[in-house]
Amino acid sequence: MNRILITGNVAAAWGARLADIDYCPAFPITPQTEIIETLAAWIDQGEMPGRLVMLESEHAMVTAAGAAAATGVRVFSATSSQGLLYALEMLYNVAGWRAPFVLVNVSRGLAAPITLEPDHNDILAARDCGFLQIHCATCQEVLDSVLMAYRLGEDPSVRLPVLVNLDGFYLSFTREPVDIPDPSAVREFLPPFDAGTIRFRASAPESQAVAVLSGGPYSYFRYEMHLAARNGLAAYDRIATEFEASFGRNWPAVEAYRCEDAEQLFVMMGSFATKAKAAVDSLRAAGWRIGLLRPRLLRPFPEGLFRYWMRGKRGAAVIDQNISLGSGGVLYSEVAAAIHGQPDMPLLTSFIGGLGGRDIPPEEFFEMARIARDAAEQGQAPPPRLLYTADELRETRKLQTLARVERARLSGGEQP
Amino acid sequence: MKTAGRILGTAFFREGYEVQDAPRYGAERRGAPIFAFVRADKNPILERGIIRRPDLAVVADDTLAPMPSAGVLAGMDGHSLMLINSHETAETWRGRLALPGRVLVLPASAEVEVEGRAALPQVGAACAGAAARLVGVIGPDALAAAIRDELGHLGEGVVADNLGVASHAYDLLAAEAGAVTERPPQAADAWQSPDWIDLPFEGAGISAPAIHAGLTSELMQTGLWRTMRPVIDPERCNHCWWVCSTFCPDSAISVDGKGNPHIDYDHCKGCLVCLAQCPPHAIRAVPEQREQGRE
Numbered sequence: 093m094n095r096i097l098i099t100g101n102v103a104a105a106w107g108a109r110l111a112d113i114d115y116c117p118a119f120p121i122t123p124q125t126e127i128i129e130t131l132a133a134w135i136d137q138g139e140m141p142g143r144l145v146m147l148e149s150e151h152a153m154v155t156a157a158g159a160a161a162a163t164g165v166r167v168f169s170a171t172s173s174q175g176l177l178y179a180l181e182m183l184y185n186v187a188g189w190r191a192p193f194v195l196v197n198v199s200r201g202l203a204a205p206i207t208l209e210p211d212h213n214d215i216l217a218a219r220d221c222g223f224l225q226i227h228c229a230t231c232q233e234v235l236d237s238v239l240m241a242y243r244l245g246e247d248p249s250v251r252l253p254v255l256v257n258l259d260g261f262y263l264s265f266t267r268e269p270v271d272i273p274d275p276s277a278v279r280e281f282l283p284p285f286d287a288g289t290i291r292f293r294a295s296a297p298e299s300q301a302v303a304v305l306s307g308g309p310y311s312y313f314r315y316e317m318h319l320a321a322r323n324g325l326a327a328y329d330r331i332a333t334e335f336e337a338s339f340g341r342n343w344p345a346v347e348a349y350r351c352e353d354a355e356q357l358f359v360m361m362g363s364f365a366t367k368a369k370a371a372v373d374s375l376r377a378a379g380w381r382i383g384l385l386r387p388r389l390l391r392p393f394p395e396g397l398f399r400y401w402m403r404g405k406r407g408a409a410v411i412d413q414n415i416s417l418g419s420g421g422v423l424y425s426e427v428a429a430a431i432h433g434q435p436d437m438p439l440l441t442s443f444i445g446g447l448g449g450r451d452i453p454p455e456e457f458f459e460m461a462r463i464a465r466d467a468a469e470q471g472q473a474p475p476p477r478l479l480y481t482a483d484e485l486r487e488t489r490k491l492q493t494l495a496r497v498e499r500a501r502l503s504g505g506e507q508p
Numbered sequence: 509m510k511t512a513g514r515i516l517g518t519a520f521f522r523e524g525y526e527v528q529d530a531p532r533y534g535a536e537r538r539g540a541p542i543f544a545f546v547r548a549d550k551n552p553i554l555e556r557g558i559i560r561r562p563d564l565a566v567v568a569d570d571t572l573a574p575m576p577s578a579g580v581l582a583g584m585d586g587h588s589l590m591l592i593n594s595h596e597t598a599e600t601w602r603g604r605l606a607l608p609g610r611v612l613v614l615p616a617s618a619e620v621e622v623e624g625r626a627a628l629p630q631v632g633a634a635c636a637g638a639a640a641r642l643v644g645v646i647g648p649d650a651l652a653a654a655i656r657d658e659l660g661h662l663g664e665g666v667v668a669d670n671l672g673v674a675s676h677a678y679d680l681l682a683a684e685a686g687a688v689t690e691r692p693p694q695a696a697d698a699w700q701s702p703d704w705i706d707l708p709f710e711g712a713g714i715s716a717p718a719i720h721a722g723l724t725s726e727l728m729q730t731g732l733w734r735t736m737r738p739v740i741d742p743e744r745c746n747h748c749w750w751v752c753s754t755f756c757p758d759s760a761i762s763v764d765g766k767g768n769p770h771i772d773y774d775h776c777k778g779c780l781v782c783l784a785q786c787p788p789h790a791i792r793a794v795p796e797q798r799e800q801g802r803e
Contacts, residue, residue: 097514097517097518097521097527097529204717205717261530261557262556262557265530265532266528266529266530267514267517267527267528267529267530268527268553269521269526363556364556366554366555367554367555367556367557369554370555370693371696374694374695375696377695378695378696451557451560453560454694454696454699455694455700455701455702456702458696458699459699459701459704477704478704478707479702479704480705481702481703481705482703482705485705485707492714495719
């Protein structure tokens with residue numbers, strides 16, 4: 093076994109390398125750049141085949157990825173944050189081409205104001221575009237998920253591109269022990285891409301549709317994409333079972349940590365969920381019956397697993413590392429929709445935390461567990477809570493004061 | 509510090525520990541405070557991100573210690589040991605920073621004369637070697653192997669220099685082996701409720717994150733980031749008047765009425781695009797440090 097210390101970025105690059113990618117269109121952006129730097133170095137040194145091309149923007153990069161995928165080769169690319177949003181038009185577009193490839197997103201909060209640290213508003217902006225989404229919590233999971241993502245996207249019942257998400261800094265620049273699977277075992281799990289009818293050639297035009305569609309045909313093609321994405325649920329389970337048989341690691345669509353006898357649950361996704369696991373262990377040691385539900389698969393949304401694991405529980409604290417401005421937590425509304433109208437479901441309480449990489453310390457997890465439990469006992473959920481302390485507001489006030497002083501100075505002494 | 513953290517992390521890993529290590533910094537630039545953290549445990553590590561209550565804090569540059577934005581003192585309590593690279597004594601720092609825990613000064617060979625301790629050669633290796641000794645569970649072989657793992661790509665000379673410095677720091681702290689101990693995890697029997705507040709609505713005149721000021725980029729002396737300095741040879745310059753100044757991504761090259769280009773060294777970041785673009789090869793690059801020494 094080859095277990096080494098690597099960052100989440102290098103783990104993503106290892107995933108691409110082991111998947112025997114043919115082509116990687118690239119464009120740098122913090123905190124993703126280490127992925128393409130790693131691949132570029134490997135290709136340059138002859139350690140892996142394939143071609144890496146620097147494009148002039150993320151928009152061009154995703155266009156190139158989709159076009160290459162449509163020829164039937166195996167394509168990998170990576171971006172982050174503003175880059176993902178810059179490519180958003182093409183994300184919707186290439187998903188409609190029904191040519192699978194894997195795009196890694198390293199989550200980073202969106203401007204303005206600008207930050208380099210992670211939250212999930214970037215990846216959730218791509219929630220409805222037709223890419224399937226896998227969210228990772230550890231560096232090992234990043235490598236494994238890239239491999240599984242190729243199987244998922246290339247599955248004949250799916251044929252859609254897949255986004256694999258990891259959090260900036262907390263995974264991207266953090267080294268953890270990662271088992272590098274044996275290449276021959278990977279080839280058995282993930283054989284070369286059998287592209288079938290995906291065979292676009294410039295010299296051989298072909299057509300399955302017309303260019304500008306009215307509502308009827310348009311709805312047909314869009315809904316077929318939806319059905320393909322829904323097929324991803326069964327395909328994912330099959331692939332995860334095979335992956336476990338090959339590599340001994342189990343990555344279910346929804347991870348359920350110590351949930352069997354739990355009365356309370358934390359629900360969250362991404363790398364901060366391992367902190368929730370630590371809190372589950374501490375609370376269990378103090379006599380609580382609590383667990384964690386973590387969706388790895390966000391698209392297609394595995395509502396069946398949520399219903400299965402949530403049935404009979406009393407309360408659940410849904411912690412969103414994102415905010416739909418003017419509404420609230422995205423995961424909260426997804427989970428609420430999944431369990432609505434189902435018998436015997438827990439009361440949900442909504443928390444927003446970790447925006448722009450803001451830490452969530454253990455005592456905040458304990459407090460959220462307490463609030464969710466009390467709410468369940470009273471049968472009444474409190475309003476959504478932003479995790480934000482008086483000290484943090486004090487820090488912000490300090491910055492605002494400095495900005496005002498600066499403004500006064502620049503405007504020639506005029507007081508704001 | 510990133511490399512020091514990685515040496516310590518790899519040494520732990522080689523001793524059979526689960527490890528998590530990471531550097532933390534904002535927009536990278538020369539002179540910005542940077543820190544790195546290392547977690548090690550016999551069990552898989554679930555915590556992540558910044559370490560809120562460190563068992564050991566290693567300060568490589570003592571000018572950072574009193575600087576609030578560097579956050580050196582964050583979470584330091586009676587259990588935390590601070591190892592500081594300084595000419596001054598541990599007692600001085602303990603008093604100056606009002607630290608409740610122990611302070612040790614990084615021992616360094618007396619024959620090395622430097623202006624600031626942070627300029628010690630291989631200071632990262634010294635910190636990693638000292639930290640490896642203080643945690644008490646890393647043997648000299650694992651430390652040496654970790655240095656090879658992390659620095660091997662830079663060549664045997666670099667490895668040998670760093671090995672020497674790290675081993676020396678490791679040996680000098682023999683009496684303090686195991687001085688750093690693991691604190692118990694935060695129990696959930698009782699906890700202090702977080703001081704959460706409901707953010708009040710504030711008008712956009714206060715709460716918009718606007719930065720509208722064309723002048724600020726001129727005020728920022730980004731020339732400080734430069735490691736290599738482009739220098740124009742007026743003899744070779746063919747006064748084309750536009751190539752270097754057009755390609756400069758920071759608009760740091762201006763051309764006067766006679767067609768002579770001038771580099772604004774307050775804002776040239778040393779990217780050397782001008783050097784690559786100049787058709788008559790009239791721009792060369794010289795190490796910034798050497799040039800500053802001359803000035």
